[in-house]
Amino acid sequence: MSGRSDALPTRPVSASRVEMTKLVLPPHANALGNIFGGEVMSWIDMCTAISAQRHARTSVVTASIDAVNFLLPIKLGHIVVLKSQVNAVFTTSMECGVTVWSEHPHTGELRHAVKAYTTFVSVDEYGRPRPVARLLLERDEDRRRESEARARRASRVALREQLRAAAR
Numbered sequence: 720m721s722g723r724s725d726a727l728p729t730r731p732v733s734a735s736r737v738e739m740t741k742l743v744l745p746p747h748a749n750a751l752g753n754i755f756g757g758e759v760m761s762w763i764d765m766c767t768a769i770s771a772q773r774h775a776r777t778s779v780v781t782a783s784i785d786a787v788n789f790l791l792p793i794k795l796g797h798i799v800v801l802k803s804q805v806n807a808v809f810t811t812s813m814e815c816g817v818t819v820w821s822e823h824p825h826t827g828e829l830r831h832a833v834k835a836y837t838t839f840v841s842v843d844e845y846g847r848p849r850p851v852a853r854l855l856l857e858r859d860e861d862r863r864r865e866s867e868a869r870a871r872r873a874s875r876v877a878l879r880e881q882l883r884a885a886a887r
């Protein structure tokens with residue numbers, strides 16, 4: 720790990736909020752007229768990368784994408800709205816949360832279609848992890864998300880340890 724941690728700025732969760740809007744076109748959809756899961760994952764990666772970047776104001780890399788839950792299909796022609804923010808900051812990494820909504824193009828009805836969490840690592844010019852800005856929790860919702868993110872992080876760290884042990 721590189722960089723100084725004593726002069727880190729603090730930024731509020733609100734500074735990391737991103738809303739991204741896409742339209743489901745034929746190249747994004749399968750033969751059933753539903754969007755490919757991989758397409759949604761790429762939009763999730765992009766939306767949350769911008770959240771991480773807005774928080775860290777450094778280069779960031781995707782370390783993992785977990786708990787992607789496809790709750791309902793998103794149809795060809797629908798508008799897709801992704802909303803993300805940084806949930807929690809650790810030392811060099813941060814968890815982002817994203818919700819994906821399917822908007823009916825005629826009625827405007829919004830349905831919650833996907834939920835996911837991503838972890839980004841702040842890196843220096845050599846790709847080495849560097850300490851990330853601190854997160855200011857302003858609202859009860861921010862505090863709830865941060866506490867849930869810490870629990871998920873504990874599971875991730877435990878899983879990585881298991882994978883490392885199995886690889887030895």
Ligand SMILES: CC(C)(COP(=O)(O)OP(=O)(O)OC[C@H]1O[C@@H](n2cnc3c(N)ncnc32)[C@H](O)[C@@H]1OP(=O)(O)O)[C@@H](O)C(=O)NCCC(=O)NCCS
Nearest residue numbers: 780781782783809810811812813838840842846847848875
């Ligand atoms: C992510 C990466 C920078 C981690 O580097 P590393 O040398 O393994 O660093 P460390 O083990 O010291 O971990 C650094 C941080 O990353 C976190 N991390 C590493 N792997 C992780 C994973 N799979 N999931 C979540 N967090 C992870 C660690 O918990 C640590 O966080 P902390 O400092 O907040 O505690 C490195 O593995 C990498 O560059 N991966 C490729 C990233 C990339 O190219 N992504 C694009 C998609 S291919």
